[in-house]
Structures are given as C-alpha cells and as structure tokens.
Amino acid sequence: MTVLGIETSCDETAAAVVRGADGQGTPPVILSNVIRSQIDEHTEFGGVVPEIAARAHIAVLDRIVAEAMAEAGVGFDEIDAVAATAGPGLIGGVIVGLMTAKAIAMAAGKPLLAINHLEGHALTARLTDDLAFPYLLLLVSGGHTQFLLVKGVGDYERLGSTIDDAIGEAFDKTAKLLGLPYPGGPAVERMAREGNPKRFALPRPLLDRPGLDMSFAGLKTALRNAAEKAQPVDEQTARDLCAGFQRAVSDVLAHRTRTALSLFAERFPDAEKVIVVAGGVAANSEIRAALDDACRTAGARFVAPPHRLCTDNAAMIAWAGIERLEIAARAGEILDDQSVAPRPRWPLDETSASLLGAGKKGAKV
Template identity: 45%
Template sequence: MTCRILALETSCDETSAAVVEDGRRILSNVVSSQMDTHKRFGGVVPEVASRKHVETITRIMEASLEEAGVQLKDLSAVAVTQGPGLVGSLLVGVVAAKALALSHGLPFIGVHHIAGHIYANRLSGELHFPLIALVVSGGHTEIIHMEADGSFRRLGQTRDDAVGEAYDKVARALSLPYPGGPHVDRLALEADGEIPMPRAWLEPDSYDFSFSGLKSAVLNALNQAAMRKETLDPAHVAKGFQQSVIDVLTVKALRAVKETGAEQLVVAGGVAANRGLRTSLEEACSREGIRLAIPPLALCTDNAAMIAAAAYLKWERKSFTALDMKADPMLSLEDWAKA
C-alpha cells in the first residue's frame, strides 16, 4: 500500500509543506522563505517569524497538494516538526497539522527536526548502517551515531556556538549581508591568502566542538588591525575562519567513523550546503575509502520533505502521535526516537 505523507516544517523562518511517497519520492516540496523580512534585522526575529508562518501556512499547504497532484483523501498521514526550534514558529505548524489530521481522520506524526535533516539523505540515496551523522546548522553542531534505522546516540555537540551561528557572527563582523554563511564561504573560496586562526580540538578523545574562541579570535584580529589603522582583507579573514571550522569538523567526523566502525558518513543541516566543507569531506572520505552522503543543496536547508522522510519511520511502525502533543523547543532526539 502506497504511503503519502503531507508534512509541515515551521521550526524557524521557513514555511514549508511537502508530500512524500513511501518516505523516498518527493511529490512536492514548497518552501516560503522569510529571508528578506529578517535581513534588515540582521537575524531571525521570533515574533515576526511566527506571524509570517500564520500568514502563509494555509497557502503553502494548498500549493503543496496542488504541485503533488493529490487530494486530501489520497493522504496516509500528516506530519509536522515537533521540535526543536522557535516555540512560536513551531506552534503554527503543529496547530495547522493537528487541525488537518483531526478534520480528515488522518494519523498524526510529530517529528524531530534533526531526524528530518539526517533523513533528507534518504530522499537522494541510500543510508548504510551503522553510520555517523555530522549535523551542522545554525542551531546545532552534533555528531550522532546510528547503529540502525531510527536509532540515535549523540557522541558530541557544541559547547557554545553552533557552527552556523558562528558563521553569521563572523559575517556580521566583516559587514557581510545576512545570512552570512554563504558570503563567508564565497569569500573564503575566492581568497588568495589567509589569516591563520586557532583550532579548538578540546580533549584528545572528545567529539565536542567549540567555536566561541574562534569567533573571538576573528574579532580580536579585526580590532587589533583597526587600532593599528590597518585594514584586513575580508577574504583572508574568511578563509582563515572557514579553514579552522572545516578542519575540526572533518577530522572529528572521520575519527568518529573509524572508531565506531561505521559504514557511512552522512552530513545534515544548512551548513552542509557550504562548498568548502563539502569539498573537504569529499576529498577526505575518498582518501580514506569512506562512504559519504550529502543531500542536494535544496534539501540541506529547512524543508518539509525531510520531515516527511523522517515521519515514514514512525509510519512503518504505526507509532503515531497523540493529538495533545505540544510543540517542544528543547525536544531530545533520543526521547523522540523511543516514543
């Protein structure tokens, strides 16, 4: 029996709805970005984000069904991001998904946002277990060990700034537009030199990350140059910063693969779109003979198709979510998997 899941994603500032068949085939994946709205503030304003979701959610759901060429009667279930994320934004998606599921008698599935990012890889290829997932986004930097489908064990996480957050802060210091990550990546790749930056390796056996010191090193270099009445080349700063980030992410991810005996390294999250990181991981995995999966650029950033892909896990097990479920901005990946 064919399974068609309509999923909603509203964890931050993208309003998205998608229809995915059997957890793998994308029939539609409509995303409405609020980037232009938040650009003038230099970052996402939670209250503004939630209001924008309210304004667009119904239209995006209708567009997704139309693009997929399906009707509500053709759906098998309704899924939505339960958390983590901005609570006001999450609530909009959760309420809309509950209303749709209840009014049409459809099973309801709450999904963990990070599980969605990981399972975005299944929309473009195969997952080979056991695997290591490197999660890199604006709110998360984690290394997760998956021994089997739907099994998650976090080996490491950031102790301060997430990698995407660090990119945005460095971009702001360099007077680059929001969101800063793509601009830093572009400058770094164009640079003909670099200003060396420190690497935070932490304890020898740690899989944790720390980017706060690196961010401070960038600010310190800029401030010292300003005091000397000098101007640093933004591209050189960007390259030094990005090379530090990439080195640490690549080395720790590959070490996790080797030490756990994983069959594959998968990359998940918005920073997976970073060209410097993609190139580094591709070269390192090719050199070490490690299978690597990175989603297409359109599936790296927040989207509802990835939520539907992760929801299919619960569908197969008939592990549906009660309609009294609450949006949870601090939802644990391990707890979600066990529910």
C-alpha cells in the same frame, strides 16, 4: 504511504508531499516540496526575530500547504497522514506548524505525526540514497553541531557536539562582525572564495583533546581580535578573514570526521563506513570538500543530500513520518499524536547527559 509534511521551526515556511516505496521496486518520490524563505523579513535585523518569524508563518502557511497539495496532484483523502515538526525550534513557529497540521489531520480524518526536526535531517539520506542502518551523521546547522550514530528510526546516540556556538551561529556572528549582509553563512562563503586562508593564524579549537566535542566561540573571538589588529578592515582583509575562518572550521570538522569514522569502524566492524552530512551549513562547498577528502582518506563513503534537502524543508519531515508509519504498520500499531505538545528543545539522543545544561524546557543538547 503518502504523507503531507509541514516544517516551521525557524524562518522557512514549508510543506511537502512524499510517497514512500511501494515494496515492488519503485523508490520513494518527492511529489512536491514548497519552501518560502523569510530572509526579507529578517534582513534589517541581521538575524531571525522569533515573533516576526511566527507571524510570517501564520500569514503564508495555508497557501504553502495548498501549493504543495496542488503540485503533488493529490487531495487530503489521498494522503495517509500529516507529519509536522513538533520541535526543536523557535516555539512560536513550531506552534503555528503543529497546530495547523493537527487541524488538517483532524478535518481529513488522518493520523498526526509529531516529528523531531533533527530526525528529519538524520533520515534524509535514506530518502535520497536508500541508506541502510547504521551510519554516522554530522549535523551542522544554525543551532546544532553534532556527530550522531544513527542506528535505526528513533535510535540515536550522540558521539560529540559543540560545547558552545553551533557552526551556523559562528558563521552568522562572523558575518555580522565584518559588516556582511544577512544571511551570514552564504555571505562568508562568497567572500572566502577570493580570500587568502593563510594570512591570519586562527586556532583549531579542541583538536589537542581526545573525543569528538568541538568549540567555535574561541575561533570567533580570535577572528575578532585579528580584525581589530588589522584596522581599518578593507575589502581584501575581510575576504582573508572569511577565508581563514572557513578554513579553520573545515579543518576541525575534517579532523573530527576522521576520528568519528575510526570509532564507527570499531563499534561496527562489519558495517559499511558511511557518514552523512545534513543541516544548512552542509551547503557550504568548502566544508563539503573537506569532509569528502576526509572520507576518501579513511576509505569511507560520504553522503550529502542535495542542497535543497540539506536546509530546512518539509520533504524530510514527511519522509520521517513515512519511516515511522511503516514501522507502526508492520507492528500492527496505529499512530496518532494529536495530544503532543510543541517543544522548543528536543535532543535526538535523550539518554545522554546534556552538554549545555537543561531547564524546564528540557535539555539544550
């Protein structure tokens, strides 16, 4: 199976071509993975502006798709399907990518696969590490922070989630509070490298409670209070605040990871204990190190895809399309999602009650 993937859910315009395993020992391969960031467009606003993001996708997506196809060395007649993010995400961007994919699929006479952006993250480790089901997933991004049990393609169970801010959002707000440049996550990490994480006593929210839910809004408030007490905030104070914040987040994730691995071992005593970390925040080196250490302590395997495949990309969307195509082929089914509508909200686990409420657009988490 060879699939063209398109990703436009936030502020990266991406297209990729991925070829699946051939069943005779040849592993899957990413033939191309073109990503165009919109950092320059959003820097002056200190965050992503949805309308600007959608317009930027419109301006470059055709070129990005052409680059991906040329780099892969394939024509539209040589692909088996077109896969595109259909949600969740900024609805303007999702519309641009999904409608473009529908047009390409219809013109080329290929099936269209509507992919959940989060499923792309959830299945990436199967592309990079040939991972077997079941396994744990820690999804940490700008909009999502969740522990999920990945039991199969399309079979996901939410075990715990943030009850307020996602980690990426908390990083961005911390950066903005301290006057650091956009994007906030990398800026906080750079400052933290030269900071003292023990100078400020910041909380580790919810660790006195059972379960896997998390909270980061209170940590962000504690950091603001500490900054106000330390006025004026000089360069070293800012570094120390970043280091303390990053260490607190890492401690929370490591603690919850150990709990999640214990739960996984109870549920699947005969399965290998594995946890996958995915999403943009997974690129943070201290968080990765804390999770790796937690896994070693628990006797578990820690899997983190390459940084380029942790942040938003189209290779993961194409791969999710291949996973679904192969299942359909084995069942003798024909997939084509031309009638699907874009969704701003689309939880992976659609059976569990929403933690943050729901509305006409669907469950928030």
